[in-house]
Amino acid sequence: xxxxxxxxxxxxVLIVTGCKPxxxxxxxxxxxxxxxxxxxxxxxxxxxxxxxxxxxxxxEAAKELRVNLLYDGPTTNDVQQQVQMIETxxxxxxxxxxxxxxxxxDAIAPILTEARKVGIKxxxxxADARPDARDWFVNQCTAESVARTLMDVMAEAVGPNxxxxxxxxxxxxxxxxxxxxxxxxxxxxxxxxxxxxxxxPLATExxxxxxxxxxxxxxxxxxxxxxxxxxxxxxLPGAAEAVRSAQAADRVFLTGLxxxxxxxxxxxxxxxKKFVLWNAVDLGYLAVHxxxxxxxxxxxxxxxxxxAGRLGEVRIRGDEVILxxxxxxxxxxxxxxxx
Amino acid sequence: xxxxxxITGDSALxxxxxxxxxxxxxxxxxxxxxxxxxxxxxxxxPAAPGITGCLFVRELVLLLFLLLMFGASSLFxxxxxxxxxxxxxxxxxxxTGMVAVPMTFIISTAGIDLSVGxxxxxxGITLGxxxxxxxxxxxxxxxxxxxxxxxxxxxxxxVISYGRVPPLVATLATMALFRGIAxxxxxxxxxxxxxxxxxxxxxxxxxxxxxxxxxxxxxxVSFLVMLGMFAIGGLLLRRTWIGRFAECIGENETAxxxxxxxxxxxxxxxxxxxxxxxxxxxxxxxxxxxTAKADTARGLELEAIACVVxxxxxxxxxxxxxxxxxxxxxxxxxxxxxxxxxxxxxxxIIICVGLLLIVAAILNERLAARRSEK
Numbered sequence: 001x002x003x004x005x006x007x008x009x010x011x012x013v014l015i016v017t018g019c020k021p022x023x024x025x026x027x028x029x030x031x032x033x034x035x036x037x038x039x040x041x042x043x044x045x046x047x048x049x050x051x052x053x054x055x056x057x058x059x060e061a062a063k064e065l066r067v068n069l070l071y072d073g074p075t076t077n078d079v080q081q082q083v084q085m086i087e088t089x090x091x092x093x094x095x096x097x098x099x100x101x102x103x104x105x106d107a108i109a110p111i112l113t114e115a116r117k118v119g120i121k122x123x124x125x126x127a128d129a130r131p132d133a134r135d136w137f138v139n140q141c142t143a144e145s146v147a148r149t150l151m152d153v154m155a156e157a158v159g160p161n162x163x164x165x166x167x168x169x170x171x172x173x174x175x176x177x178x179x180x181x182x183x184x185x186x187x188x189x190x191x192x193x194x195x196x197x198x199x200x201p202l203a204t205e206x207x208x209x210x211x212x213x214x215x216x217x218x219x220x221x222x223x224x225x226x227x228x229x230x231x232x233x234x235x236l237p238g239a240a241e242a243v244r245s246a247q248a249a250d251r252v253f254l255t256g257l258x259x260x261x262x263x264x265x266x267x268x269x270x271x272x273k274k275f276v277l278w279n280a281v282d283l284g285y286l287a288v289h290x291x292x293x294x295x296x297x298x299x300x301x302x303x304x305x306x307x308a309g310r311l312g313e314v315r316i317r318g319d320e321v322i323l324x325x326x327x328x329x330x331x332x333x334x335x336x337x338x339x
Numbered sequence: 340x341x342x343x344x345x346i347t348g349d350s351a352l353x354x355x356x357x358x359x360x361x362x363x364x365x366x367x368x369x370x371x372x373x374x375x376x377x378x379x380x381x382x383x384x385p386a387a388p389g390i391t392g393c394l395f396v397r398e399l400v401l402l403l404f405l406l407l408m409f410g411a412s413s414l415f416x417x418x419x420x421x422x423x424x425x426x427x428x429x430x431x432x433x434x435t436g437m438v439a440v441p442m443t444f445i446i447s448t449a450g451i452d453l454s455v456g457x458x459x460x461x462x463g464i465t466l467g468x469x470x471x472x473x474x475x476x477x478x479x480x481x482x483x484x485x486x487x488x489x490x491x492x493x494x495x496x497x498v499i500s501y502g503r504v505p506p507l508v509a510t511l512a513t514m515a516l517f518r519g520i521a522x523x524x525x526x527x528x529x530x531x532x533x534x535x536x537x538x539x540x541x542x543x544x545x546x547x548x549x550x551x552x553x554x555x556x557x558x559x560v561s562f563l564v565m566l567g568m569f570a571i572g573g574l575l576l577r578r579t580w581i582g583r584f585a586e587c588i589g590e591n592e593t594a595x596x597x598x599x600x601x602x603x604x605x606x607x608x609x610x611x612x613x614x615x616x617x618x619x620x621x622x623x624x625x626x627x628x629x630t631a632k633a634d635t636a637r638g639l640e641l642e643a644i645a646c647v648v649x650x651x652x653x654x655x656x657x658x659x660x661x662x663x664x665x666x667x668x669x670x671x672x673x674x675x676x677x678x679x680x681x682x683x684x685x686x687x688i689i690i691c692v693g694l695l696l697i698v699a700a701i702l703n704e705r706l707a708a709r710r711s712e713k
Binding site: 046047070072073074075076078079080081083084085087088089090091092093094104106107109110170 | 417418421424425427428431527529531538542628629630632635636637638675676679680682684685686689
């Protein structure tokens with residue numbers, strides 16, 4: 001038995017090592033003979049509306065540009081799974097560019113650096129990676145434009161003297177904090193008459209039920225309250241639920257950032273009249289266009305814009321490609337979107 | 340029967356623990372227990388070769404399955420056959436493997452440790468906080484991180500052995516507890532900025548296998564350390580009383596107590612060792628991603644348990660296999676790698692891994708049932 005074991009072990013090793021010289025050279029010519037570019041696109045996670053919409057955009061762009069597209073990502077928002085998948089993609093030597101929406105900017109950096117070492121172009125989209133690890137970042141919209149759009153929506157509905165408060169996700173979330181800082185800056189410049197009723201934003205930890213509770217409390221506590229911003233996709237429907245059950249939609253104007261599918265019911269009922277987000281389909285579309293332009297060398301740092309299919313000329317700032325201003329959703333346009 | 344025993348190194352087992360014989364406890368042992376090799380009377384009983392043979396066959400089957408998978412993947416999946424990338428890939432298995440070593444012992448005692456991922460997060464966060472915020476030298480911070488792992492493991496062990504809480508419940512509780520402490524300490528930040536000589540642990544390579552110095556197939560440091568841990572674990576399990584006692588406890592705890600095994604201390608030691616392994620794994624894991632985060636290593640406990648079970652260790656205790664756990668790790672790792680390479684979507688890959696686990700579990704129980712019929 002011992003001998004059988006050893007023999008099979010040795011034989012196994014011989015078989016596998018013996019395969020190597022014959023298979024490796026035969027692969028190289030077939031790869032170089034293949035003209036079509038291949039792009040791998042990875043969302044933060046698969047199976048949620050937002051990233052299904054970006055997938056449709058990515059597929060549309062891939063068809064238009066005649067490139068092979070792989071759209072796959074982890075089943076939870078786990079950066080470690082993302083790193084392992086990218087490792088495999090690098091190993092397969094099939095892809096000319098990898099576009100990833102990283103769950104953590106720093107943890108994704110080493111593997112992206114390795115991808116660049118073997119000549120794969122790297123693009124971050126939806127959220128940035130550490131800038132030295134990627135070639136380009138496809139930014140859905142700048143923090144200023146998100147802040148400006150939100151404040152304008154509020155001013156238009158309530159007037160330039162609105163008394164409002166902000167409901168956020170977690171107090172450590174980088175992008176929400178940036179938006180709030182920009183909102184305050186814009187308020188001081190454009191709407192000095194507006195008042196933020198709470199010094200600190202109210203945290204709801206990406207928990208819809210908690211957002212409902214917090215909003216219910218606020219509606220009771222602040223009699224003078226006129227407007228609420230709920231600036232995460234989970235906080236807005238949570239807050240909307242509170243406004244609906246308190247029947248406060250006439251007294252308090254609720255807006256914020258969320259996806260059309262989550263908000264459709266509330267918009268139809270008139271609980272939320274307007275809210276803001278970028279177009280997820282266009283984001284996926286632009287990510288693929290950016291990756292292809294990056295491989296072909298059409299995208300140069302320092303350029304002011306580049307042409308991205310049906311989106312026309314897209315603005316470039318430094319090494320960021322900017323999708324544009326966010327969309328304001330209301331009852332008139334919400335049915336046109338599915339994400 | 341002697342040669343058969345020599346193969347698996349079970350000859351040591353024939354110096355059966357004398358206390359129980361001396362105390363004349365043989366009749367107290369239920370019939371099923373007699374099938375366990377360590378309790379089989381020396382030089383007697385056809386059961387012994389059957390069992391060792393069985394274990395050996397299992398591992399041979401696993402090895403053949405692994406080679407078959409390797410061969411099939413190389414043939415059918417373009418780009419799979421590439422040593423450098425496979426070796427690079429092995430870095431991602433290291434942490435799971437390191438945890439699977441003590442897990443094999445724990446599952447052999449019919450226990451389980453669900454808190455391994457959380458212990459790793461706690462150790463990692465300790466490392467990050469001490470290095471980043473308290474500005475400790477990296478080596479000291481690493482030692483402290485391992486110490487925290489040991490402490491966490493000892494806490495598990497104390498609750499289980501002296502608090503008499505079933506391992507499933509105790510470690511389910513500490514899984515939340517340790518993760519919560521890590522979250523609180525780090526305030527959900529990710530800690531980074533580790534020096535290169537530290538990240539080398541997770542990202543670096545040693546041993547130039549194919550002589551392509553500088554740009555190719557080395558063996559990752561972390562994988563090598565993991566193999567070392569498997570070797571030590573294998574020796575402890577097969578060649579020393581530690582492994583025999585662990586399996587004995589898993590087969591029948593009451594009988595083990597009658598056989599004068601200090602079951603409680605044994606469990607305390609095993610769970611503490613698991614904390615130690617988690618502390619070490621946390622170092623390599625943190626170095627690999629160059630980031631310490633409180634939500635790191637989510638689901639690692641299930642992966643480690645899966646490797647152990649695929650490797651033929653019975654979840655109901657009584658039999659452990661260290662080489663089996665290593666094969667299990669490689670089989671699951673290569674299955675995932677191969678399927679990803681073949682552009683199978685992530686959701687289907689989970690399904691495949693799930694099916695593999697079910698098949699392995701059924702085979703395990705079948706083999707065990709056949710054995711006890713003999």
